[in-house]
Amino acid sequence: MNGAVPLPSPWLPTAPCTPGRPCAAHPDPAPAAFRPAPAPLACARLAAGLATVLLGVLLLPAAGLLPAAGRLALVRLWARTVVRAFGVRPAVTGAHRAGAGPALVVANHVSWLDIPLVAAVLPGRMVAKREVRDWPVLGALAALGGTLFLDRDGLRRLPGAARGVAGALAAGGRVTAFPEGSTWCGRAGGRFRPALFQAAVDTGADVQPVRIDYRPHGAAAYVGEDPLGASLWRVVRTPGLTACVRILDPISVIQYPDRRLLAAAAQRAVHSSAAPPPRTAPLPAVPRQPAAAGYRAVASDNANRPSPSVHHRDSSNPASASSARTPS
Numbered sequence: 001m002n003g004a005v006p007l008p009s010p011w012l013p014t015a016p017c018t019p020g021r022p023c024a025a026h027p028d029p030a031p032a033a034f035r036p037a038p039a040p041l042a043c044a045r046l047a048a049g050l051a052t053v054l055l056g057v058l059l060l061p062a063a064g065l066l067p068a069a070g071r072l073a074l075v076r077l078w079a080r081t082v083v084r085a086f087g088v089r090p091a092v093t094g095a096h097r098a099g100a101g102p103a104l105v106v107a108n109h110v111s112w113l114d115i116p117l118v119a120a121v122l123p124g125r126m127v128a129k130r131e132v133r134d135w136p137v138l139g140a141l142a143a144l145g146g147t148l149f150l151d152r153d154g155l156r157r158l159p160g161a162a163r164g165v166a167g168a169l170a171a172g173g174r175v176t177a178f179p180e181g182s183t184w185c186g187r188a189g190g191r192f193r194p195a196l197f198q199a200a201v202d203t204g205a206d207v208q209p210v211r212i213d214y215r216p217h218g219a220a221a222y223v224g225e226d227p228l229g230a231s232l233w234r235v236v237r238t239p240g241l242t243a244c245v246r247i248l249d250p251i252s253v254i255q256y257p258d259r260r261l262l263a264a265a266a267q268r269a270v271h272s273s274a275a276p277p278p279r280t281a282p283l284p285a286v287p288r289q290p291a292a293a294g295y296r297a298v299a300s301d302n303a304n305r306p307s308p309s310v311h312h313r314d315s316s317n318p319a320s321a322s323s324a325r326t327p328s
Contacts, residue, residue, distance in 0.1 A: 015180075015182045015183065015184045015190055015223060015224075017185040017188075017221065017224060018224040018225075019221075019224050019225065019226035019230070035239060036237040036238070036239070037087070037236065037237050037238070039237075041236075042087075042236040042237045043236075045085065045086055045087040046086075046232060046233070046236045048085040049082060049085040049086035049087075049232075049236070051085075052078070052081050052082045053082060053141070055078075056078050056141055057140060057141045057144070059074075059078070060141065060144045060145060061144065063075070064144075072123045075119055075123040075145075076119070076121070076123050079117070079120035079123070080116075080120040082116045083113065083116050083117060083120060083243065086113070086232075086235055086236055087235065087236050087238070087241060088113060088220070088235065088241050088242070088243050089240070089242045089243070090117060090242075090243045090245060091243065091245070092121055092245045092246075092247070093244075093245070093246050093247070094246050094247035094248060095247055097208075097247050097248065097249055097250065098121070098122055098208060099206065099208075099250060101172065101205075101206070102169045102170070102171075102172050102173060102174065102203065102205040102206075103122075103124075103169075103174050103175075103205055103206045103207070103208040103250065104165070104169060104174075104175055104177065104196070104197070104199060104200040104205055104206070104208065105118060105122050105124060105175065105176040105177070105208045105210060106176075106177055106178070106179050106192065106207060106208070106209055106210070106266050106270070107176070107178055107210035107211070107212055107270065108178070108180060108184065108186075108189050108210075108211060108212055108270050108271070109178035109180045109181075109182065109183045109184065110183055110184060110185070110186045110212055110213075110214060110220060110221055110222070111183065111214070111220040111222045111231070112222050112228070112231065113214075113220050113222075113235070113243060114178065114212055115176075117212060117243050117245055118176050118212075118245070119176070121210075121245055122174055122176065122208065122247070123174070124168075124173055124174025124175055125145075125146045125147065125148055125168050125173060125174070125175050125176070126142065126145070126147045126148070126175075126176050126177075127147070127148045127150055127161075127165065127176065127178075127196065128142055128147050128148070128149055128150065129149070129150055129151075130149045130150060130151045132147070132149065133147075133149050148161070148164050148165060148168065148175065158195040161195070161196065162195055162196055162198045162199045162202075163199075165177070165196055165199035166198075166199035166202045166203050169199055169200065169203040169205040170203050174208075175199070177196050179192040179193050179194075179196060179266070179267075180192060180193070183221065183222055184221075184223065185217070185218060185221045185223055186212075186213060186217055186218070186220075186221055187217060189267075189271050191267065192263040192264070192266055192270075193263065194259040194260045194262070194263035194264075195259070197259040197262045197263045197266070198259040200253050200259075200262060201253050201257060201258070201262065204253055204254075205253070206250040206251065206252055206253070207250065207251040207252075207253070207262060207266050208247070208248075208250050208251075209248040209249075209250075209251065209266045209269040209270045210245065210246065210247055210248065210270070211244075211245070211246040211248060211270050211273045212243065212245055212246075213243075213244040213246075213274065214241065214242065214243055214244070215240075215241070215242045215244065216241070219234055219235065219238040219241050220234075220235055220241060220243070246273055248269050248270070248273055249269070251265050251266055251269065
């Protein structure tokens, strides 16, 4: 050993998002208007959510005995129940765009909630980092559910991971991946890594892009060194937390036969479909004053100017632990 520090893997992207304000802090848009849910209600939501997850662990072996259609229906019901148990209201649009055949489902990555949200709409096999297999309870649940574990410590292992995804697609199933490789706060996103898109190119399967947004912003974001317990508590204490899931038009590999072009097309589709910011109440009407002589009255446009991006900061600590804490 020479004491040299190993270089970081180019597959392990990091996001500039942090658990502190303004990335994952809630509420949005006005802190003064935020009223957290009472502690007893939050505790009840937390208990119900964890109990539903554990119920899935117990039922999964029996679900494996069901035919494919019944198993997928059960997964959708369980995932939807998990989301609602934690107090999150899902709002799904564009479900008619999803085909019944094999597809590589790709979505932006904001939270651990992304996984049950996508499974509730487009159930299939998930791609997750290898470390998830060692998580208590959730690791066993993921393995029993047919999760494809990805070893991201070296680029030489990526072709094998792509072949595993291709095998699942060739068998006629769906595979869900989060190609940003790390969680972001939802106000911005990362580059889609092209490696797993090779599976769609090899099998001719469509790429099904999905956009996920949470309102209020930041409440569900699981970024940086945010502890899972803190994220769970923030979710159950946020009143009216809504998850907006938009299923976009599928992308054909015939149009984009190269994995890099395919990844770029999916990234554009997902990032360009971000939900508009929530509308705020209009300001009270102000009586119009006559314009002074020689001047023309104009409306101020300050209220319509977009706020600076949360990532346009002079000092920002990269959340290197983001990819180490969330599935990708």
